[in-house]
Amino acid sequence: MPISPQADLEITAFNWVPDFARGFVRDLRPRWACEEIGLDYSEKLISAVERPADHYQVQPWGQVPVLRDGDVTLFESGAILLHLGQKDRRLMPDDPQGRASATAWVFAALNSVEPMIFELGNVDIFSKDEEWAKLRRPGLIAFIRTRFARLSDALGDKPFLLGEFSVADIAMATVLREAVKAGIVAEFPNLAAYLDRCVGRPAFDRALAAQLAAFTEEPVAA
Secondary structure: OOEOOOOOEEEEEEOOOOHHHOOOOOOHHHHHHHHHHOOOEEEEEEOOOOOOHHHHHOOOOOOOOEEEEOOEEEEOHHHHHHHHHOOOOOOOOOOHHHHHHHHHHHHHHHHHHHHHHHHHHHHHHHOOOOHHHHHHHHHHHHHHHHHHHHHHHHHOOOOOOEOEOOHHHHHHHHHHHHHOOOOOHHHOHHHHHHHHHHHOOHHHHHHHHHHHHOOOOOOOOO
């Protein structure tokens, strides 16, 4: 298993989150990438309730993940995926167009799809009793459907976004997972099958198990 306290690569993650967020925190993305290529990494677990002051020096908003790779430190899960993708062609093609396409799809997942899913989470979880949320939801669902329809067309009958699995699929699959409960993914059979292929990979199971194993039952300080 890639988790190794002696590894030069370090992923910062939370040591506790509420139940609804477990399995969905974005450190899942770099964990998954590492599992796909057998790349060892160590964990730095911090409190989500009382975030260490020095964490804001490397992540301005106090979020996770942060990646340290030797002398390189970076934040934002998409940037981290692209960094890890450069290490192995199993995560990113080694030809110029393949790399460009993988990069474009990572951005697409996190900028053209995820913001609406994030908003749906706000509407359905954090603001579900607010009148504005009840009014907003139908229009938001309709907009997500249009985005998913375009994604469905782009995917077509390919097994993965680039044909072969890449960091683009890690980004997109982790976004689509957040829309499953709302029932929208199931409306597009090829997207549902695509998501099943992605999360059915053994590396995903190992990454998910590693994230869940890091959580305590009660919030604790770092």
